[in-house]
Amino acid sequence: MSKKTSGVNRNFFHFQRKYLAFPYAVFLILFVIIPILIIVFYAFTAEEIRPDGSIVTVFPRVESFVNFFSNWSKINVLFVSIFIALQTTLLCLLIGYPLAYFLADKKVNKNAVLVTLFVAPMWINFVLRTGATRDLLTWMNINGGNAPYLATLIGMVQNYLPFVILPLYTTMLKLDKSQIEAAADLGANPVQVFFKSILPQSVPGIVSACTMTFMPTMSSYVISDTLSEGKITLFGNYINLEFSNKAWNDGSFMALIMLAIIGISMLLTSNTGEKEESRGAGLW
Amino acid sequence: MVKKIFGQIYIWLILLLMYLPVLVLIAFSFTEATNVGEWSGFTFDLYPALFQDDAIMRALGNTILVAFISALVATLLGTLGAVGTFYSKKRTKKLIEGTTQISIVNAEIVIAFSLTVMFVFLGTYVFKDYIFSFWTLLIGHVVLALPFVYTSVKPKLQQMDPSMYEAALDLGAKPSTALTKVVLPEILPGILSGFLLSITLSLDDFIITAFTRGSGLLSGAGKIETLSTLVQAKIKKGPIPVEMRALTTIIFLLVVTGVIVISIYRNKKENAAKVRKGRVNA
Incomplete structure (x- = not known):
């Protein structure tokens, strides 16, 4: 008898617990899914002026598509953004990888506070930090006037380094020490140990570090705007420009391209993860 | 060595x-x-000057208000969402997790632009009015923080011993009591770190603020100025103001x-x- 009632109770409650997610789901649909659908819609519509002077929105139209692909400067900006984002990611990895390795090595660093210190700049306002970097670089005579590209790159690396350090540090902590020691004991030189044991083990950290820097670098426009004094235009700058011009259709199309790039990079990274797994399986 | x-x-x-x-x-x-x-x-003159600068003080107030309110809303919604999804059927779970993942990997500027286009759309066709205000800004910041609250709470639910809740029910606790006295304490660290993360994200945000803000809060009838937007407006013209x-x-x-x-x-x-x-x- 008691078993039965508790069963009924549980079923009834199970129903309720599940529905705690209802407001969350509704919020996601309203403010994540629908906005994306709306930019898809806007990307393929155009505003048309009727003979009587009223403006109507027409769907489907390919004006934004044509505007984008017939405009060399826009395509150029896309490639420059990808290039700068790649460079920033690479530089951040080159600086951040050894750093994370040393931070995670108990022989070098016993102090966990240091890791927090490396992430702490994120708590100082981002725009203020960018401004500080600009003012310092101006003092050092690296400014938008004489070296816009270098200044932008320095600002980017400065800002996104914490995003690289954190995931790399987490994977470095999980490195299989006995495997590394075994490799050394079995006669591998330090270079071989690095390429055959440490590097393959840290691939997941590298992948997540890349995704955490690449996309924000492409879409952030404050850093390039401030540090290059408006001389370097990234994809984010262009979307912002469409926003200020209230060119919703063209802007939506560019946001859509951005989304597509995000999707592609997600697909690529999930493939890397799978390859890693199958490679591991192949070993055995 | x-x-x-x-x-x-x-x-x-x-x-x-x-x-x-x-x-x-x-x-x-x-x-x-x-x-x-x-x-x-x-x-030391710059320090008293800072506190006498109305524009900066107002922006600071706005920033803190927006951060706290948006973090509270995001934490409440996100925690409920994580708990509810944890006990949902597999398919619902997959859908909700997928959408959460989308908003995590999405670029800030795409979030900002898509929300703005939607608000413009709603303003033109539904409300027939300019709808950018504190509320649109709040929605923007909640969208930014929400998935991170979800992902901070979820692991705590997975680590939780599922029989604890059942035991509480068997010992005669009402489901609501079991939730608040058994489940809540277990996931509290996750909720807290989600809240702190939301505050950090909101304090640091510029793009979403610049796109979705309207009038309100301490700025009154003008556009809401937060620290980020104020600093950005200043550094566009010259060096960081001395204060x-x-x-x-x-x-x-x-x-x-x-x-x-x-x-x-x-x-x-x-x-x-x-x-x-x-x-x-x-």
Whole structure:
């Protein structure tokens, strides 16, 4: 008898617990899914002026598509953004990888506070930090006037380094020490140990570090705007420009391209993860 | 030994480079010259001047208000969402997790632009009015923080012993009591870190604020000015305003205090864990 009632109770409650997610789901649909659908819609519509002077929105139209692909400067900006984002990611990895390795090595660093210190700049306002970097670089005579590209790159690396350090540090902590020691004991030189044991083990950290820097670098426009004094235009700058011009259709199309790039990079990274797994399986 | 010395030099060098712009700004907060690099005598005057600057104080107030309100909303929604999804059927779970993942990987500018286009759409066709206000800004910040609250709470639910809840029910607790007295304490650390993360994201945000803000809060009829938008407007025209150097010092000191508090808390926790381990071994 008691078993039965508790069963009924549980079923009834199970129903309720599940529905705690209802407001969350509704919020996601309203403010994540629908906005994306709306930019898809806007990307393929155009505003048309009727003979009587009223403006109507027409769907489907390919004006934004044509505007984008017939405009060399826009395509150029896309490639420059990808290039700068790649460079920033690479530089951040080159600086951040050894750093994370040393931070995670108990022989070098016993102090966990240091890791927090490396992430702490994120708590100082981002725009203020960018401004500080600009003012310092101006003092050092690296400014938008004489070296816009270098200044932008320095600002980017400065800002996104914490995003690289954190995931790399987490994977470095999980490195299989006995495997590394075994490799050394079995006669591998330090270079071989690095390429055959440490590097393959840290691939997941590298992948997540890349995704955490690449996309924000492409879409952030404050850093390039401030540090290059408006001389370097990234994809984010262009979307912002469409926003200020209230060119919703063209802007939506560019946001859509951005989304597509995000999707592609997600697909690529999930493939890397799978390859890693199958490679591991192949070993055995 | 060589590795140790080299490693430590490397760590401290990068740390210094990362903080250098902020440290330089702090050093020049004790002089009134307009440009960083010029020194016109030592003074504390910038600090009182900071607190008398209405624009900065208003922006600071707005920033803190938006951060707290959006973090509260995001934490409430996100926690409920994580708990509810945890007990949902597989398909619903997959859908909700997928959408959460989308908003995590989405670029900030795409979130900002898509929300703005939607608000413009709603303003033109549904409300027939300009709808950008504090509420649109709040929605923007909640969208930014929400998935991170979800992902902080979810692992705590997975670590939780599922039989605890059942035991509470069997011992006669009402489901609501079991949730608040058994499940809630277990996931509280996750909720807290989600809340702190939401505040951080909101304080640091510029793009979403710039796109979705309207009038309201301390800015009254003007567009809501937060610290990010105010600083951005100023640095577009010239160097960081002198009073803001003083503000940087204060923020920096707060951050350092935060780091110290965190490390003390962590040490305490580790020591407690060691003591517990020792007892088990004994």
